[in-house]
Amino acid sequence: MAQPAAAARAEPRGPLRGMRVIDFTHFVAGPYATLLLADLGADVIKIENPRRGDEFRHYPPAMDQLGGEGAPFLWVNRNKKSVAVDMKTPQGQQLLRELIRDADILVENFSTGVMERFDLGYEQLAKDHPRLIYCSVSAYGRSGPFADRVGFDPIVQAESGFMSLNGYPDREGVRTGASVMDIGTSMMAANGILAAVIERQRSGQGQRVETSLYASAMTMVGYSPLQVMSDASWTAGRHGNGSPDTAPTGVFHASDGPIYIACTGTEIYQRLFRLIGREDMADDPELTIKAGRLKHRDRLFEAVNAAFATNTRDHWLARLRHARVPAGAVRTVAEALRSPETEALGIVSHIPHPAGGSIANIRSSVTLEKTPMAEPVAAPLLGAHTREVLQDVLGYSEERIQALKAEGVFGERLTDAPVLETREAAMLRCPFLNPQLSS
Template sequence: MLDTLSQDFPEHTPRPAGAPQALDGIRVVDFTHFIAGPFATMMLADMGANVIKIEAPGRGDDFRQYPPVHPDLGQGAPFLWSNRNKRSVALDLKTPEGLEVARALIATADVVVENFSTGVMERFGLDYESCRRANPEVIYCSVSAYGREGPFADRLGFDPIAQAESGFVSMNGYADRQGVRALSPVMDISTAMMAANAILGALVARERTGHGQSMEVALFDNAVLMTGYAALQHVFSGAEPQRHGNTSPDTCPSGVFEAQDGSFYINCGNNKIFQRLMAQVIERPELADDPTYATGRDRSARRDELFALLGEAFVKQPRAYWQARMRAAGVPCGEVRTVGEAIRSPEARARGLVTRIPHPAVGWVPNMALPIRYSHTPIADPVAAPTVGQHTQEVLRETLGYGDARLAALAEAGAFGAPSASAATTGALA
């Protein structure tokens, strides 16, 4: 399954020895699962936070089983993508002993993050007010579907539902058919980014005021934001956004064109770019100065004839020929690639976006870097996502000072799950 990893991707280049980390010393107790919550806490872990992922014994986060699952890892590529640099503690929160350990960890935390259905953390007694009593300075982030209060607080939420209900789907695709969702979980990822930003802001505020606080980021709220400026365009004009396929309603010519050997995308975002495209790239200066093409609105009205004219020119040469000319002329242009082509592209390699990192079970696993480059506090070196409960003993010894007897008693009481699950996830107790 990972046979070509060594030849396809370089080994990760370590960060400078001894360099500080942005969130060094910050402890995060992470009760999240699936995508939006775990991706948010992974960003914090990449910045150097000590992220302790609380999982159900045995099965762990259900996202572990999203395909393709590597037989020797026992978890899938999506879980690896969203859970590096964390330590996993397996706790059965349905047992008094498991809850006791969770509360003890929260009492030591700077940040608690959860994305359970509304009411679950309250039933466990792990809601913000309960946590604040034990840890007044705690920062508590809830990632929800439609908010924790109000008439829709009970609704479950997943990325494609948020895409549909926010209007995002209605904007994408072609005018002669139903709108389409983005296959990438763009709402989950962007919600995670919002949650991470909210937590970072709260950490700064705590430094200033000495007070923790609770915060919430709702998937639906974020999805509406992700429709971009289309919402305010609608308010101004009363018109609903229309589907334009790969063209743009605001700029022209912008869209996909065919060269001899493949497709590429041009974005003519203003008049000067259009003029450079015509005069310098396809060598038609008379069109650059043609008053019928003077403005974006003029060009949009003649989109079909412009696209036909450009298509006739572009098909005569390969992509590399046109891309070189457009780069020299300052015309934004890019190849239309598959995902596999993109992650193996010269641009991705130059930026070190996809590398391989060591893994004790399979030798190497792939890793995708965050698009954040700090000059003074570089992102942490990636450590592959843990197995369920891999760090239970380590974390409880280190963070709570538990000794052998205490760990054995908790295991016996089922805090780490049934005896077979407990042994599998925590290892034999000394």
């Protein structure tokens, strides 16, 4: 039987089509930046160690049907190619310099000094490649007294004061479950790269772009630093699910589940309390002033919870929406994935994976009308595109590739990209998208 349609990639699309990114990043702070570029149409070539690749490949849960790949790696490496090269070999370093020579963008998040040891630092490359945009993502910056420090998302959450804002006042602060600092740093990196692309269109010159976990964390703390610096007596503390600035804001309980309401102003407050039949409180002169609502926070919560307990969450959410009171169900991740909002925005899909079957995909949150985003392609197997890139991008002959292989440049990783099942066939085989299979 003939195999499904070959793995030929769709015609490039997106505003960054035609631009090549050499990706030396791993984990999240870095790979998410190159994911954003890949979704915008850039040709992203991910450079990996031939032995284990990006360590994020091994984060749980491991998916046996996909060759043991971890689901987190699949999330952050969509639309990329994988080239497995041993950077410790002179031949591997030369190969990488040739690959970078005609690239537009390089992104790296190694520890400070690593790229320089391989003669791949910005100053080393920019002399021969002045148009190169070179982005470094670090923990504490590439210069200064803390450039040598290793850092991770939860550490900078703690150091930046971010943790001190989360949780309840009667216990220590808590980190977020999601890697918000990694993702925020990657977004900063991608914005810096795109700004450098625009400047290069004007001047013809590339430049170094830098961001760090710590600097991004101090941004992610929000407006609290300005509050502290503007008022010496101000204490930015923890308020659980509530708000220090507005009331009643927080979690309320219907008869069958919790609802979050953000009551950010007097008009919303009055609409909410008229909705629950408490016109007396809606029109109370003391409660129509923010300071009064903050003073009587407990009383307001008791009134809303008493009303909500009389009916279901869906009942109240429908009425809140009609009354234009900002509110939403408090959901688990699984519930959010199945929600009507997720379905309406087309956020979840399934795409073919080269090791067989299909995988879930969360689409980019950006849509572009005139230059649509790149068609989603599953994260690559380790080294899956090594031969393709060497032949098509660098023009290496088979003899040269085999000679490099014999010298150990690729480890055991020198394969052709697997044939992909068609997207339509994968979707038909997926119980999530084909209810007949799960019946």
